[in-house]
């Protein structure tokens with residue numbers, strides 16, 4: 098089967114304040130349909146830039162991204178995006194935030210509210226439909242942020258550190274919920290995280306990126322059988338092995354990126 | 365008076381908690397109805413014997429139980445709300461008084477001020493006893509007299525209506541143009557950059573200086589006043605709309621596009637609501653300026669309107685007449701502000717309560 102997404106020789110440079118910053122360099126990666134791929138890497142190595150290139154918010158300097166054998170041009174609404182911090186619309190109630198993508202597609206109010214209500218219930222937010230975002234906790238907002246992307250059923254979902262700002266307990270619960278949702282929908286997911294445990298627990302494949310300019314350091318298959326139990330997964334032997342191996346690689350990259358910072362080199 | 369407010373204010377802190385629970389218990393706090401008998405219960409923990417008002421209440425009504433919890437039954441609305449924390453009406457309603465009390469303080473301030481003004485204008489013997497000559501300063505009763513007079517002659521209605529009409533039309537036109545211009549220039553960046561220095565320069569011209577020309581162009585009727593009001597309101601709403609639209613986080617718009625919104629939808633469903641707080645700020649600041657524009661025009665040349673009336677009466681040294689004009693103006697501004705505040709509260713109902721409360725602290729009740 099051909100890959101659903103294919104990235105070939107992707108390169109992205111930014112010019113800011115007279116400096117050239119090479120964020121991603123010559124990166125090639127194929128993503129299979131229905132796969133759960135996680136990406137880890139040092140801070141600032143170009144992970145968000147990679148996702149932004151895939152959804153079309155950032156134009157690659159060179160390289161080609163194909164989606165189902167079509168070359169990508171601009172924003173592709175078949176691809177959903179859960180951003181690094183929740184950009185819920187402050188002036189919309191929870192249910193209207195979640196239903197936003199359907200509203201944009203001209204779905205009538207009853208249908209879209211029914212669908213939103215069902216998802217809201219599934220992630221345990223029932224009763225908060227008419228609350229505004231500032232009346233929700235960080236964890237609740239993050240759930241809303243995720244189901245807002247699930248509601249319109251995009252083929253591919255990109256998630257940029259969706260659980261980043263949350264506490265450890267909430268993270269684990271949300272990881273569990275995410276795996277359940279994914280098992281039912283079988284979407285292709287690309288998931289960025291800085292937490293290696295999370296990366297391994299969720300993924301079919303884990304990508305470790307090099308320090309900037311971002312490229313692939315290694316790609317590891319995780320053969321822990323599904324359904325997985327995120328609460329106990331780290332005590333399994335297969336988990337430990339993968340973890341030790343990847344942690345070794347990640348540490349080197351993080352170290353390298355730290356050294357760059359210390360030496361004050363910008364590019 | 366000031367003493368009493370201070371004392372009450374410091375006591376308030378001590379008793380704020382039980383008050384809160386009393387409010388929770390009853391849900392809403394309402395004004396007592398006329399004819400209800402109030403049983404007032406001061407809260408414990410406050411040195412109530414110092415409250416002289418209780419003695420007065422007791423003397424007047426002949427019933428006060430002494431003790432730790434002191435109760436008084438009073439038919440005096442003012443007494444009941446001004447000095448006690450919680451009142452119960454004879455129908456069993458509980459009324460929390462801190463808001464009513466503030467209302468009472470404000471009412472007594474207004475009454476006290478008017479009374480002093482009136483008293484100081486009284487003539488005792490050959491000289492003014494406080495050296496305040498009502499010829500120069502008028503007096504509340506004289507102002508009332510004049511109000512009655514112009515109400516009967518019909519000029520109160522004509523003048524008030526004229527000014528309201530000019531200010532309202534100027535406001536609506538100015539705001540509409542300003543908001544539209546804000547949208548257009550926020551969209552056309554290059555044009556905005558080209559026009560920027562000119563906009564700043566034109567806006568810098570004092571409107572008083574423009575008034576004579578505008579009167580030549582638009583005549584001494586309402587049109588020149590409307591144009592003056594427009595020229596003031598337009599810039600304010602334009603500036604606020606423009607910077608509000610430019611300030612919207614691009615991520616919010618990008619994300620909407622990713623979620624399937626087209627350009628029009630992004631504009632109406634994301635950019636506009638996100639910029640709404642700024643637009644409303646412009647609309648709020650614009651209200652008094654619309655009235656300034658109208659009055660300014662009327663000062664220059666007019667045959668009706670409150671500005672004309674104020675100038676006309678003061679030319680005749682009819683100070684009471686001028687004060688009547690000022691008071692009418694004040695009411696117009698209050699009503700207009702209330703309308704815009706209501707609009708803001710409705711449109712920004714999604715904002716955190718704290719923020720909303722912080723702003724409504726400056727509202728006039």
Ligand SMILES: Nc1ncnc2c1ncn2[C@@H]1O[C@H](COP(=O)(O)OP(=O)(O)OP(=O)(O)O)[C@@H](O)[C@H]1O
Nearest residue numbers: 111112113118120139140141142143144145146147
């Ligand atoms: N719009 C931009 N303009 C200029 N430089 C940018 C821009 N966006 C990103 N960069 C640079 O590109 C590099 C990669 O940024 P990116 O946001 O992709 O990192 P990241 O891997 O997502 O980091 P983190 O884990 O901290 O989110 C950074 O050095 C950053 O300074």
Ligand SMILES: [Mg+2]
Nearest residue numbers: 144145181257
């Ligand atoms: Mg990032």
